[in-house]
Amino acid sequence: MGNHITAPDAAAAATTATPAGPPPAGATVRRKPARRPRVTAGTARATGSSHAERVFLVQTAFAELGGSAHGPGEIAEFTGLDDSVVYRILQSGIYQRIFERVDRGLYRLRTSAAQLAFTALDHRLDGAASQMVLRELRMATDGGLAFLYMVAPFSGAQRQCVDMAVGDSDLAELGMTPRDVLSVTRSLRTGASGRTILAYLPQKVQQRVLAEPVPDQAGPGVYRDNDALSASLAEIRDLGHALGYEECMAGWNSCAAPIIWDGAIMGAVLLLKLKSVMPEAPDGVIEATKEAAAELSRHGAARPAADEV
Structure with a gap:
């Protein structure tokens, strides 16, 4: 036993303050910081706003998608992340012994993930x-x-x-x-x-x-x-x-x-x-x-x- 993801409102995009007229010479123009996209609590596919969140989203995708192996494109579509971001996370996870490549373009969780589960259940x-x-x-x-x-x-x-x-x-x-x-x-x-x-x-x-x-x-x-x-x-x-x-x-x-x-x-x-x-x-x-x-x-x-x- 998918979650529906609502795209961030266009108004939530980062904005830049525009002064009413040209600034005085040598003056510093302060710009409003870009607003981060809002992440809905409890939504597995919400776009991660930090690298750590994106890694967790990719890991969760394997559990929620089911099946034995998945490609970067399928995971990207499920999580709402860019394909390139997912691919980099998967490649890094191989070296960290979290993921493994089982076929060309297909990945799955390593059995080391089960060790984490056993530790959590202990x-x-x-x-x-x-x-x-x-x-x-x-x-x-x-x-x-x-x-x-x-x-x-x-x-x-x-x-x-x-x-x-x-x-x-x-x-x-x-x-x-x-x-x-x-x-x-x-x-x-x-x-x-x-x-x-x-x-x-x-x-x-x-x-x-x-x-x-x-x-x-x-x-x-x-x-x-x-x-x-x-x-x-x-x-x-x-x-x-x-x-x-x-x-x-x-x-x-x-x-x-x-x-x-x-x-x-x-x-x-x-x-x-x-x-x-x-x-x-x-x-x-x-x-x-x-x-x-x-x-x-x-x-x-x-x-x-x-x-x-």
Whole structure:
């Protein structure tokens, strides 16, 4: 899941003060400083007014455009920067090990960018905190099975189960096999947690996921029609949660809510119960699931520095 950029008003261009008559000999004429173009907050394509801002715009473009590689022209069009400026930034970034050239005229972020991400995520959420939240969710839902899914870092647009609170249950009791875990539950187009994560990803990523086939092992309630699946994503963003009815496996219904850190989707909390016990998710289950996700979101969100409070 582009931003609309409004060209700066012509009146905002730099102007020069013109004296009413010729200046006296030896007098110094003071000129008004050129006004910088206004940058709209929160707009990824706003033209950077400094070199540092332009570099950040180019880096952000790779993330928002999606895909594996992009040329200077495509990045320039997306960011509103001149082609020559983008090319110089890319060339400099190669030597700084931020970008790499993968083909003639095509560039992508180096894996060193992932190291920055790992550093940023370090200590945001530990196992003790997530386990406590999931156990509380299990208790609040009368023994529901609570799972923590996060965006998978090495396998494209997929999800990965990183923690759970299921009591003495095991995969066999859930009707799942290890193969199911590596196929059905990893797809973002299946299950309440998958669709929850997908709902907050860039549109280009969503389209790529919608082009993927439905896993063969998916349950009878899986969304097979892409129009219906897309409509469900809009509903998730509107409601702040997703309900799943036998999507990943027969006989199990679910509720999921998003985990968002600093405006970016990181994962989802999933609450799973037998269809015979929960034919429809009651308000209490929905609110408990959303509160668990909100708590994990608070754990991962950046906190203002002391001098900013």
